[in-house]
Amino acid sequence: MDTQLSIQQLAASTGLSPHTLRYYERIGLIQNVARDAGGRRRYTAADLDWLRFLMRLRQTGMSITEMLRYAGLRREGSSTQAERCAMMEAQLAHVRQEIARLQALAGFLADKVDGYHDALRISMNAANTEIKHAESRRNPLPERPRKTRRS
Amino acid sequence: MDTQLSIQQLAASTGLSPHTLRYYERIGLIQNVARDAGGRRRYTAADLDWLRFLMRLRQTGMSITEMLRYAGLRREGSSTQAERCAMMEAQLAHVRQEIARLQALAGFLADKVDGYHDALRISMNAANTEIKHAESRRNPLPERPRKTRRS
DNA sequence: CTCGAAGTTTGAGTGCACTCGAAGTCAAGC
């Protein structure tokens, strides 16, 4: 059973909009999409797999242009395996670098958040002191040492 | 010494272009930039710090709109500390989620790369076999088991 | 004094990845 999918069904299965599916076909990311008697698109399971693969590449930050290059190579057959492999390796390196970059930025944000927490603790303490009319003038809470987070 | 910076100098110190610096001022991301007698921008060290901070936020994926909101809150003073803190916490959560997302995608790409390596090893082996005229018909290299990488 | 480099403002242009609109076609239900 060669289950065929309408554009709506493929949209539902991928999460892409029909608009985007037509757009991907227009630019050549998907090719040779079958049509029924009335000229409507009939997608195959292979189309669905390919789309899902493309979506993952997209999620890694690969540009449409790069994906087009990959799609072109794939169409040329197994002689381009090494090149496609290199593309995936490059993309993997790219993603790993991005992870490292974001980890450093997470450290920066965590420090910033800690700074705010300290500031807020102090200002709450000050407010408290006012309410209590300097009742707890002895024993001020120590200013919590700054934890230089590097996650 | 209140070292002032020209737009070129600030551009050099931040890596942003003069165009972008003017743009940031136009939209209100930086405000009250001093001018010299001839109407040229004179940036302060505080401006530089603020720009560097903005750039980091930008690198975390924060939109210009969000940064404008943060800038507005900061201008309103310490009464908005809690809100700014919440923004930083939200952004930190965002970055951590992004890291997790990318780690999953790195796993996917690593699998893909492994798949290609296996395929290439086999095709090279086949090529080799041809060259050697089936000399090594006994003892075919085992098809290396697929390592389902989850990094 | 003149020249050229670098600055100013404002509005318009760019590139990416969609996203939509208009005008037309087609099949099914009433």
Next chain:
DNA sequence: GCTTGACTTCGAGTGCACTCAAACTTCGAG
């Protein structure tokens, strides 16, 4: 037969974050 709604193509529009162009001013070197 007529309507409805989903489909088709194609070109145009959108949002984001810059990026540039044009016309003008200003400063410093020669």
